[in-house]
Amino acid sequence: MGEFELIERFFKRNQAATPAPTAPEAPDSIALGIGDDCALLQPAPGMQLAVSTDLLVEGRHFFADVDPAALGHKALAVNLSDLAAMGAEPLAFTLALALPPERAQDEAWLAALAQGLFALADAHGCPLVGGDTTAGPLTLCITVFGQVPAGHALRRDGARAGDDLWVSGTLGDARLALAALRGEIDLPAEALAQARQRLERPTPRLALGTALRGIAHSAIDVSDGLAGDLGHILKASQVGAVIKVADASRLIAARALLAGAEGPFGLKSLLPFILTGGDDYELAFTAPPAARAAVQAAAQRAATPVTRIGRIEAEPGLRLIDADGHATPLAARAFDHFA
Missing domain, CATH: 3.90.650.10 (PurM-like C-terminal domain)
Known part of the structure; x- marks a missing residue:
């Protein structure tokens, strides 16, 4: 399974063949999601963008035998926590994923990872709008985007x-x-x-x-x-x-x-x-x-x-x-x- 097939099957939603759940309707803040060189976000009038990135590395932040659904959940949760600390509401997130060969070919593991990730994303109205995949030591890097009324962020x-x-x-x-x-x-x-x-x-x-x-x-x-x-x-x-x-x-x-x-x-x-x-x-x-x-x-x-x-x-x-x-x-x- 190559990079683009992996993305299509597990992380690009609204696809009939994907094991991941069907995505809800994209919020008005998402002008363009996955499929182009950039996603286009549109915060509501009077709002400021809140942006945060967190990196999870196998052996440093999680055990090799962690439940993949739990790993998907935590990868997004730690970023959403940064938005919470600023009093911001989620808009969207991107995912950069490095996979060792055995994980890239493990469809059950990938499906569980996507399920845990998207379950939390859906619960907070925070769709995946882009990212990247590559071979390498198991690493998940998420960047989350939120919005907060101008001048009202918790700092x-x-x-x-x-x-x-x-x-x-x-x-x-x-x-x-x-x-x-x-x-x-x-x-x-x-x-x-x-x-x-x-x-x-x-x-x-x-x-x-x-x-x-x-x-x-x-x-x-x-x-x-x-x-x-x-x-x-x-x-x-x-x-x-x-x-x-x-x-x-x-x-x-x-x-x-x-x-x-x-x-x-x-x-x-x-x-x-x-x-x-x-x-x-x-x-x-x-x-x-x-x-x-x-x-x-x-x-x-x-x-x-x-x-x-x-x-x-x-x-x-x-x-x-x-x-x-x-x-x-x-x-x-x-x-x-x-x-």
């Missing part, structure tokens, strides 16, 4: 001293699954299944991101660990932050399933998973205390739980404090793609 440089610090969903579960899959820890089967779902099928918080426009002062998606990603907000906004360990400890969803399990699953051991684990794809954002009711209302509309875990301060740096107000050291680092 990293808007945090202000006195803001509350919030996090959506849960943190640490994906890193917990990774540690178990690497053989670093033993997890009960139920806890591993729950944590692995968070690792392989993250949920992009698009509804929350758009709901927070006009409420949050700043936002970022948590991809490389809360401590490291929050550091980007602090640097861009020239502020510091305090995180309350007791509040942060409630974030790891699988913790309730670890009671009595063998291994170090106390709060002290789990805290690095929560703060530096990565692969969570939740939103960390800041908002003034006066907006607490508005934040909770936005979270309810988006059907996404949020937790207030600290505050923004004028003094630079990130500090952790325990229930007695004492500083708690954090030795672990955030994920580094070149470490």
Whole structure:
């Protein structure tokens, strides 16, 4: 199977022979999709384009035996999470795909990859409009395009001293699954299944991101660990932050399933998973205390739980404090793609 047959069969939709699902009607923002040298996008009047690219490499970002449907889902989800962090709505995406020979000829694997990719794309009205394929180590590179009202994007440089610090969903579960899959820890089967779902099928918080426009002062998606990603907000906004360990400890969803399990699953051991684990794809954002009711209302509309875990301060740096107000050291680092 050659490059163009592969594209026609698995990634160019509305084709009778394709194993991928039939595409929904293209939105008005897509003037021209797959089939020419470029796609043509038309954002709505008064909107700005939001563009983001993420790269997933086998052995670096996912295991070789990962479920291909889960891989397709995650490849797009991590990009949609960037749009969520900016409060943007998806428009379209492109896919660049490098395949080793055995994958390029594995029709069942390709069909599952396309199914996972398009299921998430359809759920968020984000059609595939172009890309490229080549032979090489298994690599997926997606560029996603979104739109946000001009002047209303959630950015990293808007945090202000006195803001509350919030996090959506849960943190640490994906890193917990990774540690178990690497053989670093033993997890009960139920806890591993729950944590692995968070690792392989993250949920992009698009509804929350758009709901927070006009409420949050700043936002970022948590991809490389809360401590490291929050550091980007602090640097861009020239502020510091305090995180309350007791509040942060409630974030790891699988913790309730670890009671009595063998291994170090106390709060002290789990805290690095929560703060530096990565692969969570939740939103960390800041908002003034006066907006607490508005934040909770936005979270309810988006059907996404949020937790207030600290505050923004004028003094630079990130500090952790325990229930007695004492500083708690954090030795672990955030994920580094070149470490």
